[in-house]
Structure formats: C-alpha cells, structure tokens
Amino acid sequence: xxxxxxxxxxxxxxxxxxxxxxxxxxxxxxxxxxxxxxxxxxxxxxxxxxxxxxxxxxxxxxxxxxxxxxxxxxxxxxxxxxxxxxxxxxxxxxxxxxxxxxxxxxxxxxxxxxxxxxxxxxxxxxxxxxxxxxxxxxxxxxxxxxxxxxxxxxxxxxxxxxxxxxxxxxxxxxxxxxxxxxxxxxxxxxxxxxxxxxxxxxxxxxxxxxxxxxxxxxxx
Ligand code: T5A
Ligand code: NA
Numbered sequence: 566x567x568x569x570x571x572x573x574x575x576x577x578x579x580x581x582x583x584x585x586x587x588x589x590x591x592x593x594x595x596x597x598x599x600x601x602x603x604x605x606x607x608x609x610x611x612x613x614x615x616x617x618x619x620x621x622x623x624x625x626x627x628x629x630x631x632x633x634x635x636x637x638x639x640x641x642x643x644x645x646x647x648x649x650x651x652x653x654x655x656x657x658x659x660x661x662x663x664x665x666x667x668x669x670x671x672x673x674x675x676x677x678x679x680x681x682x683x684x685x686x687x688x689x690x691x692x693x694x695x696x697x698x699x700x701x702x703x704x705x706x707x708x709x710x711x712x713x714x715x716x717x718x719x720x721x722x723x724x725x726x727x728x729x730x731x732x733x734x735x736x737x738x739x740x741x742x743x744x745x746x747x748x749x750x751x752x753x754x755x756x757x758x759x760x761x762x763x764x765x766x767x768x769x770x771x772x773x774x775x776x777x778x779x780x781x782x783x784x785x
C-alpha cells in the first residue's frame with residue numbers, strides 16, 4: 566500500500582471449510598507475507614489451549630477457555646503491529662470472530678440441554694456478546710475478513726472431521742448460526758465478506774477470495 570503499512574487479512578469459517586488451505590495459497594501471492602494461525606498452539610497459553618481441544622477429560626470453565634483464546638491473540642499482538650508497520654501482508658487463520666462465535670455456540674448448545682462433552686452447565690457470561698467481545702477490544706482490526714461458509718452436510722464429508730472437542734455436527738450447526746448472527750450485527754461493516762464455498766473446489770474458492778481482495782484494492 567502507498568502508506569507503507571501492511572494489510573491484515575482474516576480468513577474465518579467453520580472447522581474444515583478450507584481456511585488453512587486458502588490462507589497458505591494467499592500467502593504465496595504476496596512477496597512480503599506472514600501467516601499467523603489462531604489458536605497459536607506453540608506458545609505457553611497455546612499449549613494449554615491445545616490440551617483443552619485435544620483432551621476431552623481436561624476441563625475448564627467456559628469463561629476461562631474463552632479468556633485463554635483471547636490471551637493467546639494478545640501474545641501475538643506486538644508481533645502483528647510490528648509486521649504491519651514493516652509493510653507485511655499478514656494472513657490470519659481464525660481470530661476474534663472465532664473467539665466470540667464458539668463461546669456463544671457453547672451457550673446455545675448447553676441451553677438445548679444436550680448430552681455431550683462441549684459443556685455441562687450454562688454460564689450466562691458466554692451467552693453475552695458484550696462480555697465475549699470485551700477481552701479482544703484493542704486488538705488490531707483486520708482490513709478484510711473473509712468468512713468461509715458451507716452446508717454442514719458437505720462439511721461432514723471432509724477428511725479428518727470429528728477428531729477434536731468441537732467437531733460435532735450438531736454443535737457446528739450452532740457455531741454457524743453464531744457466526745452469522747455476529748456478522749449480522751456488523752452488517753454495515755464493509756470489511757466483512759461472506760464467502761459461500763458450497764460445491765466449490767480449492768481453485769474456485771481461491772478465485773472467489775482473490776476477486777474480493779482485488780475489489781477492496783488490497784495489493785502490495
Ligand atoms: N476456537 C478457535 C475457539 O473456540 N476460539 C477461538 O478464539 C479460536 C481462535 C481449533 C478450534 O478452536 C476453536 C475453533 C476450532 O474448533 P483450528 O486449529 O483452526 O481451531 O481447527 P480447524 O478449524 O478445525 O482447522 P482445520 O485445519 O481443521 O480446518 P480448515 O483450516 O478450515 O480446513 P483445511 O484447509 O485444513 O481443509 C480441511 C480439509 O478439507 C480439504 C482439505 O484438503 C483438507 O483435507 N478441502 C477441501 N475439500 C474440498 N473442496 C474444497 N474447496 C476444500 N478446501 C479444503
Ligand atoms: Na485450519
């Protein structure tokens with residue numbers, strides 16, 4: 566960009582919608598670029614998050630889990646600011662909207678009184694969008710957010726589905742509703758784009774994303 570500041574592009578979406586696939590393709594289109602994936606499981610806080618996601622007998626209050634995901638973003642805050650100031654094109658693979666959407670979905674899921682290992686109690690804070698947003702206030706705002714959306718039916722057929730804590734079809738249905746309700750609240754924000762990836766192969770999704778990026782005038 567002419568200002569010399571880099572750009573922050575966020576790819577959000579449900580589990581297995583192709584976020585990481587598209588993020589790495591996008592990265593190669595820019596000479597000075599960096600990929601940051603959240604949760605970043607390589608940090609101290611990230612290692613606790615990894616334990617939480619992969620070990621279903623490791624329990625945490627939902628509020629604590631929510632705050633850990635946000636704390637993990639704050640661990641990389643200075644790095645993001647420095648890279649942007651240095652003119653980097655940063656691709657984020659999940660970020661603040663995942664933080665809000667998954668916690669809100671746990672609240673809605675628990676309200677349905679489902680058996681399962683998402684959560685056993687309904688904690689009112691995680692149903693309160695203002696409470697959920699709070700810990701992320703002040704983090705750098707993406708210049709463009711691309712939300713990859715898909716029918717749950719198509720998603721269930723993808724490789725590797727079903728290994729982690731949140732990868733239950735019924736829960737993912739609620740996650741999808743949570744994301745869409747958050748984006749509905751932000752509908753006047755023209756930095757957010759919903760990208761329908763149904764029946765689209767990897768190159769077709771890349772083309773959709775690239776068209777949105779060029780439409781926004783984002784370049785290096
Ligand atoms: N979480 C995260 C929170 O609760 N709060 C938070 O604040 C944050 C940041 C882990 C969990 O953490 C939660 C959300 C998650 O449940 P993660 O490590 O990002 O987050 O885990 P996943 O989203 O599950 O990451 P995945 O790697 O599984 O999904 P991706 O990145 O969306 O999918 P990708 O690109 O790896 O592709 C999955 C498969 O589909 C194929 C790929 O080849 C691959 O096999 N694929 C396609 N197949 C057909 N057509 C296409 N267009 C395809 N694109 C990709
Ligand atoms: Na991923």
